[in-house]
Amino acid sequence: MKTRKQRVTEQLLQVDRFFVGDFTVRGPEVLATNLSANSEAKPSGSPLASSTGVQENEKRQVVESGLAQIVKRIAGCRKCELAATRTHTVPGEGNPRPRIAFVGEAPGEDEDRQGRPFVGRAGQLLDKIIAAMGLKRSEVFICNILKCRPPGNRDPKPEEVEQCSPYLQEQLELLGPEVIVALGSHAAKTLLDTHLAIGKLRGRFHDYYFSPMLPPIKLMPTYHPAYVLRNYTEETRKQVWEDMRLVLKELKLPVPPK
Numbered sequence: 001m002k003t004r005k006q007r008v009t010e011q012l013l014q015v016d017r018f019f020v021g022d023f024t025v026r027g028p029e030v031l032a033t034n035l036s037a038n039s040e041a042k043p044s045g046s047p048l049a050s051s052t053g054v055q056e057n058e059k060r061q062v063v064e065s066g067l068a069q070i071v072k073r074i075a076g077c078r079k080c081e082l083a084a085t086r087t088h089t090v091p092g093e094g095n096p097r098p099r100i101a102f103v104g105e106a107p108g109e110d111e112d113r114q115g116r117p118f119v120g121r122a123g124q125l126l127d128k129i130i131a132a133m134g135l136k137r138s139e140v141f142i143c144n145i146l147k148c149r150p151p152g153n154r155d156p157k158p159e160e161v162e163q164c165s166p167y168l169q170e171q172l173e174l175l176g177p178e179v180i181v182a183l184g185s186h187a188a189k190t191l192l193d194t195h196l197a198i199g200k201l202r203g204r205f206h207d208y209y210f211s212p213m214l215p216p217i218k219l220m221p222t223y224h225p226a227y228v229l230r231n232y233t234e235e236t237r238k239q240v241w242e243d244m245r246l247v248l249k250e251l252k253l254p255v256p257p258k
């Protein structure tokens, strides 16, 4: 097992990688993770390891089976016009017992082809962000507001968001993350039911309510990785990194220096 010093050094290296100028595209083999691959117990050395033992295993099984049911329903969904043009549905993937859930907008071309979220260029940048946080992609959950690709990557239509949102809501209820990170304007506006611009929303936590009966979950809006790629400046990356530092702090996880 790695020492704390080794882990901190590794994390600092990942932060550096997020901030260095060139963004290199890696092969898909690096991103090999899916729901079934993540169904093993969390490694005990993991900073996200929570309660263990029988109770945790039972909870995990319940969540996994609930998520699998949602995956099936999404695969057969024909509620909107996107069903006619999709190659694969993209329900989301990751740790069924995550402390953080990342929510993006909608699958793009690569995601539609593979049936997995955030596997294209934006996804590779998201992987860098997650690594800079000292985490593995398999420790978090990653999904989108829409589960099918809008043709030509156009913006989601309000009726598509309305039809698709219940799947996300059910996923989040089952997953029960401590923090939701809304990636980009569409995710943030949909989850927070607001018209405020992402620039005004990011940088602080908001409350995400499942229902008036349940306590809210902390939601951190930040810029979408695709936006960061289009505006690849030190300033934009710094803002995303500030947001992620707040998430780490909230979860009492090690926060690397700026």
Ligand code: URA
Pocket (backbone or CB within 6 Å): 104, 105, 106, 107, 108, 111, 116, 117, 118, 119, 120, 122, 123, 144, 226
């Ligand atoms: N952009 C998103 O919002 N989601 C993906 O899965 C990929 C790109």
